[in-house]
Every structure is written in structure tokens, then in C-alpha cells.
Amino acid sequence: EKGASTRGQISIHTENIFPIIKKFLYSDHEIFLRELVSNAVDASQKLQKLASYGEYNEEVGELKITVAFDKDAKTITISDRGIGMTADEVKKYINQIAFSGATEFVEKYKDKATAGETNIIGHFGLGFYSAFMVAREVEIITKSYQPGAQAVRWVCDGSTEYELSEAERADRGTDIILHIAEDSEEFLDKYRLKGILEKYGKFLPIPVEFDGEVINTTTPIWTKSPADLTDDDYKSFYRDLYPMSPEPLFWIHLNVDYPFNLTGVLYFPKLDGDKFQMKREKIQLYSRQVFITDEVKDVVPDFLMMLHGVIDSPDIPLNVSRSFLQADSNVKKINGYITRKVADKLNELFVNDRAGFEAKYDDIAIFVKYGSLSDDKFYDKAKDFALVKNTDGKYFTLNEYREHVQANQTDKSEQVVFLYTTDRNQQDAYVESAKRRGYDVLLMDTIIDAHYINALEYKLEKTTFKRVDADTLDKLIDSGVASESVLSEEERTRLKELFEQTLNDKSLTVSVESLPTDELPVSITMPEFMRRMKDMSALSGE
Ligand code: ADP
Ligand code: MG
Numbered sequence: 001e002k003g004a005s006t007r008g009q010i011s012i013h014t015e016n017i018f019p020i021i022k023k024f025l026y027s028d029h030e031i032f033l034r035e036l037v038s039n040a041v042d043a044s045q046k047l048q049k050l051a052s053y054g055e056y057n058e059e060v061g062e063l064k065i066t067v068a069f070d071k072d073a074k075t076i077t078i079s080d081r082g083i084g085m086t087a088d089e090v091k092k093y094i095n096q097i098a099f100s101g102a103t104e105f106v107e108k109y110k111d112k113a114t115a116g117e118t119n120i121i122g123h124f125g126l127g128f129y130s131a132f133m134v135a136r137e138v139e140i141i142t143k144s145y146q147p148g149a150q151a152v153r154w155v156c157d158g159s160t161e162y163e164l165s166e167a168e169r170a171d172r173g174t175d176i177i178l179h180i181a182e183d184s185e186e187f188l189d190k191y192r193l194k195g196i197l198e199k200y201g202k203f204l205p206i207p208v209e210f211d212g213e214v215i216n217t218t219t220p221i222w223t224k225s226p227a228d229l230t231d232d233d234y235k236s237f238y239r240d241l242y243p244m245s246p247e248p249l250f251w252i253h254l255n256v257d258y259p260f261n262l263t264g265v266l267y268f269p270k271l272d273g274d275k276f277q278m279k280r281e282k283i284q285l286y287s288r289q290v291f292i293t294d295e296v297k298d299v300v301p302d303f304l305m306m307l308h309g310v311i312d313s314p315d316i317p318l319n320v321s322r323s324f325l326q327a328d329s330n331v332k333k334i335n336g337y338i339t340r341k342v343a344d345k346l347n348e349l350f351v352n353d354r355a356g357f358e359a360k361y362d363d364i365a366i367f368v369k370y371g372s373l374s375d376d377k378f379y380d381k382a383k384d385f386a387l388v389k390n391t392d393g394k395y396f397t398l399n400e401y402r403e404h405v406q407a408n409q410t411d412k413s414e415q416v417v418f419l420y421t422t423d424r425n426q427q428d429a430y431v432e433s434a435k436r437r438g439y440d441v442l443l444m445d446t447i448i449d450a451h452y453i454n455a456l457e458y459k460l461e462k463t464t465f466k467r468v469d470a471d472t473l474d475k476l477i478d479s480g481v482a483s484e485s486v487l488s489e490e491e492r493t494r495l496k497e498l499f500e501q502t503l504n505d506k507s508l509t510v511s512v513e514s515l516p517t518d519e520l521p522v523s524i525t526m527p528e529f530m531r532r533m534k535d536m537s538a539l540s541g542e
Contacts (some may be wrong), residue, residue, distance in 0.1 A: 026079055029184065032134050033067070033193070034200040035127035036078045036176050037208060038290055040065045041080025042102055043174060044206045050083065053112050055146055067197060067210045071188050074180045081173040087152045087164060091223050091358040094128060094154060097163065121288045126182050131176065133159045134184035139177040143169040200291045219509075220289070222263045222310055226253045238267055242308060244283045248271045250346045251362045254311065256337060260330045264311035266342070270363055271306065285311040299331055301339050303370040303378075311338075339371070343381035350385035358395045361387050369452045380457065389423060391431055391441045398460060401442075408438055415464045420444040420453070422467060423450065430468040430523075447485070471526040499524065509529075 043061040050056040061081065069076045085093060093101040100121025106113075131138045136157060141269065144152035155169035169175075180188055187193065194210060201208050202218040220230055221237045234251050248267040258260045266283070282294040283305070296303070299316060315330045346364065351355045357364075372379040387395040396404060406416050419434055420442040421427045428518050431441050444465075446454060453465045499510040507530045511523055 004521070006525060017429050018310050026049070029133045030187075030196045033076075033078075033187075033314045034290060035130045036178075037065060037067065037129060037197070037201055037204065037439075038121045040078055040080035040082060040176075041204050041206045041280075042120050043080050043084070043121060046083045046105055047081075049109065049113075050145070053109065058147075058540065063206055064214075065206055065208045067193065067208065069188055069190075069193060070364075074185065074188060076178045076180060076187065076193070078176045078178075079173065080173060082145075082150070084172045085140075085142045086144045086146065086149055088155050089144065090142065091165060092139065097126070097129060106423075114426070117419065132178055132180055134187055135178035136181040137179040139179070140174065141169055142174040143172050143175070145172045158311040163178050170248055183196050199236045202291065203286065203289045203331075205289050221311070222312055226255075227499070229253075234265065234267075237265065238308070239398060241284070241310070242269075245281060245308070249307065249363055250345070250349065251309070252341055252494065254341060255340070260315040260333055261363065262311065262313040262315070262334060264313075266304075266307045266309040266338070268367070271366070280350070280480070281308050283307060284310050285316065286310060286314065287314050288312070292316075292431070299334055299376060301371075303337050303367060304338060304342060304388055305324070306367070307342075308351050333341050336377075338374055339378050340381075342371075343378055358387065361389070361395060366446070366448065369446075369448050371450070373451055373455050380456075383459070388418075391421065391435070391443055398456070401440075402460075405440055408440070414462050415461060418442055418463060418465045418489070419468050420449075422449070427468050434468050435465070454532075464528075466528050467531060469523075469525055507534075 019107075030536050044065065047056060047060060051060050063081050065080045067078050084509055089101070093099065102120045106120050138156055138158075140154040142154075143149055149172070151167045151169035155161060156162040160406070175323050187196075192209060194215070197215050197246065199208055199210060201216050204216045205218050205223075207214045207218060208216050217240075220323055221233055231269070235247060238245070238248050238251075246269075248269055251267045254262055254264040254266065269281070279458070281299055283296045284294050285292045285296050285299060297313065299311065300307070311334075316328075346357075346368070349360075353448050368382050372382050372386065372390065383398060386398060388398065388401050389395050398419060402416055403420065405418060409416060413453065419439055424443060424445065426430065434441050447535065457463060457465055496510050503510070503524065506525050509525045509527075511525070
């Protein structure tokens with residue numbers, strides 16, 4: 001006989017689960033303020049919605065959230081004039097952990113909401129309990145917007161017991177009063193609180209007042225339509241985000257609602273100094289205008305991590321682990337979307353204003369190169385607008401450059417050779433020598449160029465890159481100049497031997513006489529592949 005199977009209900013012993021929620025919900029304790037202010041924003045926006053649906057006919061008035069603290073009483077209070085709660089609602093929404101009133105509201109009114117209207121922040125029904133990360137006791141005084149509602153007071157010390165009683169409150173709305181625990185008194189500080197509010201709440205959609213000032217901009221530019229914005233609007237928003245940075249080169253306004261929701265503005269920064277150095281400023285990730293993080297590693301393609309700006313998406317899972325984020329299909333789609341938009345924008349600039357594009361290209365180049373190296377789809381788009389710059393400061397597309405050098409190259413090989421220098425000063429004699437022979441030389445002197453050259457060689461048909469001091473220069477162009485050496489045969493041999501002994505490096509070739517007499521009598525060259533192997537191992541620190 002087979003064992004009888006039973007079905008049952010898993011029960012949660014709240015006494016045990018409560019401390020776990022309190023301690024491990026968020027690693028960062030300052031998050032409590034983000035959660036409670038978000039709830040106040042939700043309560044205010046719900047009231048606005050009810051008014052617009054005709055379900056609330058009293059005056060809405062000014063909907064301002066205030067955050068205040070009292071150092072002596074050791075309290076922090078968050079007050080709103082939102083929908084408030086009845087006693088029954090407190091029992092339902094507050095006493096039931098992980099029951100989200102926000103989700104319930106969105107469900108209930110989903111037929112009335114206009115398409116794409118998704119601005120209620122709450123979701124998991126856990127945020128409120130983050131208050132207990134910093135408070136030994138939490139008090140709620142709330143009065144529902146409903147006519148004739150009785151105000152109520154709820155108090156809980158973080159155990160599973162609470163007290164609910166009638167209270168006095170003149171106006172509709174909610175006060176959350178946190179009685180700060182001894183180990184969290186750092187939060188009873190004006191600058192600390194202001195800092196946290198500015199970090200998370202700078203762009204919340206309802207005004208938030210602290211210390212007599214409103215700390216937020218309620219309609220940041222990414223929530224508006226590009227058609228309603230001027231260049232100055234974008235620049236002033238940039239200054240707002242990164243006060244110390246030079247003016248950005250250009251920007252991209254992101255706006256998708258299918259198959260995921262995403263808005264934002266990405267800026268191409270002017271990178272000064274060492275172009276490869278990551279600057280402190282980063283892209284900021286928001287969800288419904290609430291700041292979440294500036295660790296956007298998995299949301300933004302690696303090669304675009306140096307961009308600046310804001311991304312806002314309610315579809316990015318926020319309270320989950322990093323490995324989950326990497327595997328999330330929305331995140332992957334977002335990655336692809338951003339890459340495509342950036343490539344399209346660059347192409348648009350190139351096509352519409354080539355001179356302007358060239359003027360900015362030294363700053364853009366790093367993105368194009370890094371992008372081409374790390375993403376084939378990006379390379380495919382970028383190959384039409386990626387530029388190379390020669391030692392005279394002239395820019396060419398890859399196709400243009402190929403045609404340009406092919407016309408000059410007189411050797412019979414199928415390969416078109418792109419000569420380049422990695423150091424204009426050090427390799428000056430070689431560069432000048434090549435130029436005298438009518439050969440063009442590219443400037444490839446940034447740290448990423450060695451890799452970029454390899455990638456281009458692999459992708460471009462019948463194209464080889466040779467550094468200007470490689471041993472093939474002679475073969476490329478028949479200069480037509482007879483090289484009549486001023487040295488005798490014997491002198492040449494002795495000179496060659498002397499150089500070889502001194503250099504003592506088999507990878508170098510010494511030749512005397514191969515160059516016209518008005519140039520260097522001796523040239524030292526190394527085969528391209530050997531030099532590249534050396535460069536690569538130097539780069540990877542071997
Ligand atoms: P979530 O915001 O994800 O729904 P929370 O734990 O943050 O979950 O809050 C639980 C519920 O408590 C909210 O959905 C809301 O119904 C209610 N609530 C919390 N704060 C307020 C407030 N200031 N005004 C009105 N209702 C609130
Ligand atoms: Mg919430």
C-alpha cells in the first residue's frame with residue numbers, strides 16, 4: 001500500500017519571522033525614510049486619483065509631505081494629506097505583513113486608470129516595516145478621506161502586539177511617528193536626514209518639505225515629452241545632477257512602454273583628463289521617481305557605464321539579488337534597447353552634422369571603440385560612423401580611409417595596409433618618413449587602441465594594421481627615390497653589426513641604407529606581430 005498523502009497549510013510563526021523581516025529586509029538602514037516617504041507619496045497620489053475618478057469630491061488642497069524631527073523627544077515624523085486609513089484599513093494594510101494596499105489599489109482601479117499610468121510606488125507590502133530597523137516604537141495617527149471618518153491611533157513596539165484606539169486629527173491624512181531606538185540616534189540629525197531625503201527623494205512627484213524647504217523637483221525632465229524641452233532644460237538638469245562636471249556633449253531621451261517601461265535621459269559626458277578613468281558620477285537608477293541605486297552594472301551595458309544621467313523603470317526588479325538581476329529577461333531587453341538607442345543617436349549626429357560629430361569625436365571615440373569590442377550588434381551599427389584620425393588631425397570613416405590608402409599603395413598584395421603610430425613623438429622619424437613617401441599614418445595612441453586594432457583587423461576585409469616602425473614600410477610604396485647611401489659597403493656592415501650588438505635583441509631588424517639619404521641612415525624595425533605580442537602582454541601586466 002502506498003503512503004497516504006496529505007495536503008496542508010504552511011503556517012508562519014510571526015514571533016520568529018518578525019525579527020527577520022526587521023533585520024534583513026534591507027541592508028541599509030537609511031532606507032526606512034525612502035519607504036515611509038514613498039508611502040506618503042502613494043497616499044497623496046491615491047487621493048489625486050480618487051478625485052480625478054470622481055470618487056472624492058471635497059477639496060484636495062495642497063498635498064505636501066512634511067518630514068520633521070525632535071532631538072529631545074527622539075522622534076522623526078512623516079506627515080501627509082493623502083487618503084489616510086480607517087481602523088479597518090489599518091488592520092488590513094498595516095497588521096497584515098506582506099499585504100500591499102498599493103497593489104490592491106492598482107488592481108481595483110485598473111479599468112479607470114489611463115493607459116501607461118503606473119505611478120503608485122508600493123508593491124510588496126513590506127516597506128512599512130522597515131521603520132522598525134530604526135525605531136523602538138512606531139505610532140500611526142491617521143484619518144481617512146471618507147466623510148465622517150474617525151481618526152485612529154496605532155502603536156506597536158516591534159513585537160507582534162499592537163494597540164489600536166480612537167484619536168484626534170483635524171485633517172485627513174497620516175502621521176507616522178518613529179520613536180528612534182538608541183542605536184539609531186544618528187538619524188536625529190538635520191544634515192543626515194536632509195542627505196537621505198535628497199538622495200532618495202530629489203525627484204518625488206509630491207512636494208516634500210524638510211526644515212522649511214521643499215527638497216524635490218516634482219516633474220523632472222525625464223517625465224516630460226522631448227517636444228516640450230529645450231537644450232537649456234537638458235543642460236540645467238545635468239548641472240543639477242552633476243554640479244561640478246563640464247557641459248555634456250549631447251544626450252539621449254529614452255522613452256519606451258513596450259515590452260517594458262523605461263524612461264530616462266542619458267548624457268555623453270565630456271571626459272577630461274585620463275579618458276579611461278571611471279569618474280565618480282554615475283548613472284542613477286530610479287523607480288517611479290524614487291532613487292534606487294547608482295550601481296547600474298547589470299542594467300546598463302558595460303561600455304556605457306561611463307555615461308551619465310537617469311534611468312527610471314518600474315520593471316527592474318529592485319529587491320532581488322544581483323545574480324537574479326543578471327538573468328532577468330527585462331534587464332537583458334533594457335540592455336539591448338539602450339545599446340541600440342545610443343548607436344542610433346551617434347549615427348544621427350554623424351549623418352546630420354558631420355563637422356559637429358568630428359569636433360566631439362575625441363570624446364566619443366572611447367564609447368565607440370569599447371562598444372565595438374564588447375557588442376557585435378553595436379559594432380554593426382558603429383562601423384558606418386566610427387572614425388579614425390590621422391596624424392594631420394583629419395577624420396575618416398573606415399571605408400573612406402580604406403579608399404584613401406588603397407589609392408596610394410603600390411604593392412601588389414591583396415591586403416590594404418593601415419599604418420599607425422602609437423606615440424606621435426617617439427615615432428616621429430618613422431611617421432615623417434612614411435609621410436614623405438606619400439603614405440598616410442593613423443593616430444592610435446589611446447590605451448584601448450591595441451585591442452580595437454585587433455578587432456578591426458578581424459572584422460574588416462583584407463585590411464592589415466602595421467605600426468609605422470614595422471619592418472614592412474619599404475614594401476608598401478615604391479617611393480621612386482633611388483637610395484644612394486653615403487656610406488661604403490664596409491661602413492654599412494660595421495654600422496649594422498654595431499647596432500645589433502648594442503641592441504642585443506633578435507626581434508629587432510637593423511637596416512642601413514634602405515632609407516633615402518636625406519633621412520635616417522639607420523632604421524630599427526620589429527615585425528608587427530612580435531611587437532603586438534609584447535604590447536598585449538605589457539597591457540595585461542605579464
Ligand atoms: P506597499 O507600499 O508595498 O503596499 P507598505 O508596507 O509600504 O507596502 O505599506 C503597506 C500599506 O499600508 C500600503 O499599501 C498602504 O495601504 C498603507 N499605508 C502605509 N502608509 C500609508 C500612509 N501614509 N497613508 C495611507 N496608507 C498607508
Ligand atoms: Mg510602501
